[in-house]
Amino acid sequence: MSDACSVPRMGHDDMSDIMVELRGVDKWYGDFHVLKNINLAIDRGQVVVVCGPSGSGKSTLCRTINRLESIDQGSIVIDGRVLPSEGRALRELRANVGMVFQSFNLFSHLTVIENITLAPRKLRGVAKEQARQHALALLDSVGIASQADKYPAQLSGGQQQRAAIARALAMRPEVILFDEPTSALDPEMVGEVLEVMTKLAEEGMTMLVVTHEMGFARKVADRVLFMDEGEIVEDRSPSDFFNQPETDRARAFLSRIL
């Protein structure tokens, strides 16, 4: 199982347990080449952080993995299966890949607990009471069990995002995608969300996290990907990336944000 990355790949030694693999992925928006020859393999249990300047395509990369965005060239393989392009197969895969959005995107007409039980009940036929118990346990694990019957608008940003994480967890996914999960939060609430994400990582969840939170990257990530202008420019361990970036672009980026 070779990949075109010329930089050393860090992570688990069990090289055959690849959870997500992108090979030769290209995408254009009209004339704009937003993803350029992306090659990426994420092992089971790895935490990969993607950083880079805005417009670098990191969000798009994240969204291609569950096909919220389609790709024009290349292949995406998740847990050994090629990413389906439509139909029931795609929906089944999406049920297995969780996603947490920058703007939380909780369903505003449902209570927090209804948000969490909707997918298990509708997609997997889980009974109402069972789904509710599981949801309460999840809400408890992210620290907002008391908010279960409130509406999203009644929660703070940090609470909403934690509820969104619980909603993703309710489907027992094998990998969770985080698209700038803390960028829309007031500073004092970023910590509570990062705490939940750190706990998830420690429990062995496979995670792809697009973020600017370098502290989180340093402490929790197994790998840091630096993207710029649609390309993966660097793919290193956190300590290597932060202390000795290889490229000028990465150096410029780091000097701006650190």
Next chain:
Amino acid sequence: MKHTHLFDSPGPRGLRLIRMATAVWVAVLLLIVAYVVWRLDARGQLAPGKWLPFVTNVKLLKFLGEGLLQTLSASSVALVFSLLLGIVLAVGRALGHRLLSLAIAAYVQVFRGIPVLLNMLFLFLGVPLVLRLNISAYSVVVIALVLYNSAVIAEIVRAGIAALPSGQRSASLALGFSEFQTLKYILVPQAVRLMIPALVSQFIIIIKDSALGFIVGFHELTAKAQNAALQLSNPLQTYIVIGIVYVAINLLVAHISNWIANRKTNTAG
């Protein structure tokens, strides 16, 4: 506003479905058009004699043109007076005693709840019969339109003022302006600017409602069209052409106001 977020970008099966649906729809459309054309032709409705007058008959064009002028004249006058009266009503409601506010609220409720045609008929029948005065069809139409649209505009301005940040009124009063001056210099101008799109659609509604004038003998575009259609025996063609004229006018009005709105935001400080 696009709604592409509702669908995933289609895979191969989805693309096939879309292609099929496209083909089916185009086929259905062509069939309908073909049927209509065939039917019209069978009844002689496609004969050039029925259509050419709109390009060649100068007398006809002049005749209809006069109607168009009456339409535009009555509509514009009605718009101006509706705007003035509507603003007065909104200000009166904001400032006045409870009794005045209630009276204005009743006025608004009543004239928004009855058909404009009823206003026209009331004036057309009532003024000669009850007041024993002559009233021109033009006045009937304009007054009827003003009665209705002033009520609508009063609500639009009221909503506009309520939508302004409360700090505007506070700041103005703190500077020493009276309530009336606050409305006059600060609140109403801003509200009107905010409400320009709504006011433009109201103008289009006024133009459309002016067509009701034919019922009360006002010689505007629709009345003239009815007259001409009778004389030339081409009602279908006449009303199609008149419909196109109305659509063109209303689209023009919408475009001009967009252009004005863009200019204002570009030059505004």
Next chain:
Amino acid sequence: MTFSAITLTVGTAFLTTLSLTLLTILSSTALGALLTIGYILPVSPLQKTVQVYIHVIRNTPLTIVFFLVVFGLPQVGLILPFFPFAWLALTLYTATFVAETLRAGVLSVAIGEVEAARALGLSWHQLLTSLILPQAARSVVPPMTSNYIALLKNTSIASAFGVLEATGVMVEMVNQNSGYVIQIMMLTAAIYLALSLGIGLLGDLVERKIRLTR
């Protein structure tokens, strides 16, 4: 005629107004829903057809739509009595406003929430019933109520096209009983007003009910 006889005549005419209104509410809502679906489905010629239809009809006076129905449809083989023609004209016209309202309702659902639903793996049918319809239903009731009140008032135009509804009968009564002009006009206005307010109140009730139940 005595005034009570006049009242009865006018009142009966309002039954015609009401039946025309109710029938058109049903048909224009159905046609409007179809138009909205055509607007949204990613079939380009269908979208364009619907857009053209809506743009043209919304900028045409209802009066002209009536003329086109009454003079145009017989030429393509459809000849109907006055009442069905009026119902047809009102349906074709009102459906465009219903379609715009429904489309705005569908678009009022936040893009992010739709994406989150897709990301969870919900099917299109589940997306519609669990997310779009519940939220759209909430925002759509007040503008739909306005559309229906406008429809009620628009039925008065049918009086110029052979339908003996309230406005037409009022004119007849005034012409026959010039001693009661003001009373007849007040009576007619009052009933229209009551009906408008009634529709408005019903709309409020429905909105409140939707907000409470789920």
